[in-house]
Amino acid sequence: MYKSNKKNLMKLTPIEVIDLSVLLGKDLILDKVSCSIKNNSITAVIGPNGAGKSIFLQTINGLTNIDNGKITFNKIYNNDEIRNKQAMVFQTPTLLRRNVKSNMDFVSNVKNKNGKLIIKNILKRVGLEGYDNKPARLLSGGEKQRLSLARALLIEPSVLLLDEPTANLDPFSLKLIEEIILEESKKGATIILTTHDMAQAKRLASDIIFFNKGKILEQTDANAFFRNPLTKEAKKYINGEILL
């Protein structure tokens, strides 16, 4: 059984997103999006494909230029110090052309983290114990995603951003990743994840942000969202209908 061990995390929350607009080329991907992400919450960002969920996550992580509006972390604009306390797991993991341990060592070196033991423990936690010398890109899809998550955990992030972390994964990887998400939340991290899996959103999320066509249509408590969605788009989405 996991024992709660709240860490002294740098406070990056609440994350306030105000009138955020993001253009990719000439396409408006995020259209005057505003929301607030509470401290130590697990927020599931849901919505149909192309709604802007991934770009929303990337913008929070500072990977996309903001064309209008702002994002603040505990009233401070994003900067390298803040970004160093965030970790992002991409939907398609980018793994270095090295073995598993070297992938971990790289992050450890970049973030000046010290300790073989920490790496060993994290690899054990994500079920990759004994995989040290295995070439990372020869791992299965689930193992790759777990390694990607392990790298993120090594950062000991205050804000953990997960872009569809369990898409197309086997039940073992899915269960393990969900357990780790809950454990990290108990430790004090604020977690934002995108998902198409409504059952997963129900299992994990304390809050829901519902996106459609680059706009946030709802931000609410997860129970309230699934019990009584306010917009017809959200109702349709939950019922598995196509949103046009």
Next chain:
Amino acid sequence: MNILLEAFAKSFELVFTLNEDLFEILLLSLKVSGISLLLSCLIGLPLGTFLAIKSFWGKDAFLVLFNTMMGLPPVVVGLIVYLLVSRSGPFGWLGILYTPTAMIIAQMILITPIIVSLTSQIIEEISQEYKSLFASLVVPSHKAIIAYLFDARYSILTVVLAGFGRAISEVGAVIIVGGNIDHLTRVMTTTIALETSKGNLSLALALGIILLSIALTTNFILIRLKIRAKRRMYV
């Protein structure tokens, strides 16, 4: 057919009798090509990496220039270096014409563009692959560059060996600036050219076989390394 058999017999004889002249020529060939390769790598790897990861005005022009220079005719390079280092040339005071140094310079001019262009392509590809990850991890530039070069090491090794292949097999430029002087600037390729012109075909062919063996060995090692890297998906 006879001449081929004779050449093989001659090449074995030269190698196994540890022919002094042959080893002198062979060592000079390896020395000149090795040094020019090392210097080209010292210039070409950082320059290729810089061109791959930095955006600046005129970058495309540089890339086109280096790509074009990959096909430089060796005799033209030899002629240019000759004009620069000959007694009446701007660098005549260095007194390096008909020395291995001039040969190294000529070979460097020939292989540096290969190293620059191919390194640039390789690093551009890997930097695009790692772009989002490194941005997310806030990886400092110097650590990113080290990672690109390290992770692309197998591909870069191919580039280095391609440069070595170009250098060791080159004849046009080194014969002009080196002069093919016995015991001073005579290398494998220039000896082959000389022996062919003298009608000593079996010796020329024997040297050719030895030269080919060097190329074959390097390529064999390279292919083994690449197969190993591919199995691990490191390329």
